[in-house]
Each structure stands twice: as structure tokens, then as C-alpha cells.
């Protein structure tokens with residue numbers, strides 16, 4: 001099966017095509033952004049379960065870049081050692097590690113020490129959120145520097161690849177969407193902020209390590225954007241990224257009709273238009289559907305989120321009736337749990 005075939009994104013070699021997508025756990029009780037024992041167990045388990053790539057949840061580049069007070073962060077050097085240990089644990093289990101660097105913008109719900117929240121335009125997400133202040137050029141410079149410094153720390157922690165969070169209505173996505181960006185200055189250009197974030201990160205991120213973006217292919221709104229608009233945005237940064245991880249929605253409070261594979265056609269559109277590897281995600285927890293996505297050429301890798309929360313051994317279970325060789329490569333104790341006869 002293609003799901004079990006090795007592949008690579010730039011120099012990142014992966015033992016198969018199965019990815020744990022970033023999923024916020026909000027499990028930092030001390031509000032200090034630091035990795036805890038919980039994160040070790042949570043991320044090492046699916047690596048033991050055979051996933052090739054673990055993408056660590058949205059990790060804030062600054063305190064006000066968090067979604068909640070309980071988010072992980074890489075805004076200071078004291079946060080590096082916890083991530084180093086987490087990387088070691090995941091590597092020992094044979095998987096590679098990417099980290100999703102994020103800024104929540106107007107979707108920041110953190111309150112501990114957060115006096116104001118920032119966004120491209122002063123528009124609240126809905127009545128339950130604070131109204132953000134429109135970012136000026138100084139704010140923008142500072143956030144670009146926050147991305148750069150966090151990327152440096154991620155590299156020092158041994159992270160193998162970076163995923164820049166440009167999806168789900170968070171700050172970068174807010175600059176991309178006409179729903180949330182009604183600026184009149186040069187940042188009206190939907191690709192400019194993303195492009196500058198990538199430039200900032202490239203200043204410190206090693207040339208041989210992969211870097212990609214997670215995008216929302218559409219915001220599902222009439223005033224918003226569709227996949228063709230996003231293709232134009234990404235064409236402008238095409239040379240600065242090695243892959244695209246394709247999700248959708250989150251800019252405005254519209255919940256799309258979701259069904260198995262509902263985002264796969266977006267991954268295919270982006271793959272064909274940009275000629276970059278894509279990661280497909282979204283209700284792909286049937287192994288046969290995941291295999292179809294790969295065999296049909298819609299994407300190069302598949303990510304399963306909630307399926308892995310339910311069962312970190314998702315891939316081993318998928319292998320049991322389908323890919324005996326994969327189970328035979330596992331340690332004896334695991335083979336005991338997945339007996340072939």
C-alpha cells in the first residue's frame with residue numbers, strides 16, 4: 001500500500017506517508033508555554049504507533065499569539081529544553097517532528113497578562129471575542145521578528161521541519177482573507193504578510209530543512225475567498241515553501257458540511273497548480289479512503305487527527321489486515337498486540 005511507502009519532503013525522509021496533524025491540547029496549566037510530561041506521552045505514543053511525521057500543535061510565537069492561556073509557546077529561550085526532550089522522545093520512536101508556528105491574531109482568547117489583541121483590521125471574530133486593534137507597521141515588524149526568533153528556537157530544539165500556520169482564521173489567514181483584511185495600506189495585498197513571515201523565518205531556518213504552510217483553501221463565505229484565490233496567493237510564495245498542508249475554514253463562524261474526504265479536492269487543486277507536495281487532512285480515518293487519496297494522486301501524504309486521538313496505534317491497526325510486512329518490522333511486544341494469526 002502507498003500509505004506505508006517511504007517518501008520525502010525536501011531533505012525530510014519519512015518512513016511512510018502517515019502524519020499526525022497539529023492539534024492543540026491546551027495542556028499547559030502553568031500558562032508558561034512549556035512542554036510538560038503530558039506532551040511527551042501524547043506525542044510519543046503515535047510515533048510508537050508508526051506515524052512517520054508528528055506535527056506538534058499550534059505553538060505560539062508570543063504570549064498574545066496564543067489561542068488560550070494553556071497553549072505551547074516558543075517565545076523565550078527557557079522554553080527550548082522541553083521541546084528538545086520532546087523531539088528526542090519522538091525521534092527515539094522513529095518518527096520525524098515538525099512544529100506548527102502560530103499567531104492567533106483576533107482569535108486570541110488568552111487573558112493572563114494580555115492587555116490587547118491584534119489583527120490586520122479591527123474586526124472581532126464574533127460577540128464572544130475581544131475586538132482587536134489594527135496592527136501598525138511597528139506591530140507587524142515585531143510579529144515578524146517573533147516568528148523569526150521562534151523558528152530559531154525550534155531549530156535549536158532539533159525540530160526537523162516547520163509548518164507555518166496560515167489556516168483556520170488565525171493571524172496569517174486574517175491577512176489573506178478579504179473577510180478580515182480591509183486595510184488600505186500595502187498589507188491589503190493578501191500574500192504580503194505571509195511572504196514576509198516566510199522571509200523572516202528563512203533568515204534563521206537551515207536551508208536544508210523543510211518548511212511549509214498550512215492553509216485554509218476557502219473560508220466558505222460569500223465575501224471571502226475560494227481555492228483559486230488561494231492559489232494566486234500561494235503562487236507568490238511558491239519558491240519559499242516545500243509543501244502545502246491543506247485544510248479549510250475557520251476565518252468566519254461558518255461551519256461547512258463535512259464528510260469523509262471533504263477537503264481532498266482542495267489538496268489536489270493546490271498540488272496541480274503549485275506543483276508542490278501536499279498533505280491532505282479531514283475525515284480520512286478510514287484506511288482505505290486514505291489509500292485512495294494517495295493512489296489517486298490527490299496528495300502525497302495523509303494526516304489523521306481525531307482518529308489518532310482515539311487510537312494512537314491507528315496505523316498498526318490499519319496494517320493488520322492489509323500490510324503484514326509493516327507489523328513484522330515492529331518490536332516483538334507490539335506484534336504481540338497485533339497478532340498476524
Ligand SMILES: Cc1cc2nc3c(=O)[nH]c(=O)nc-3n(C[C@H](O)[C@H](O)[C@H](O)COP(=O)(O)O)c2cc1C
Pocket residue numbers: 021022023024025057058100165167168214247281282283284285303304305306307
Ligand atoms: C482537538 C483539536 C485541536 C486542533 N488543533 C489544531 C491546531 O493546533 N492547528 C491546526 O492547524 N489544526 C488544528 N486542528 C485541526 C486538525 O489538525 C485537523 O485538520 C482536523 O481535526 C481534521 O482532521 P481529522 O478529521 O482527521 O480530525 C485541531 C483539531 C482538533 C480535533
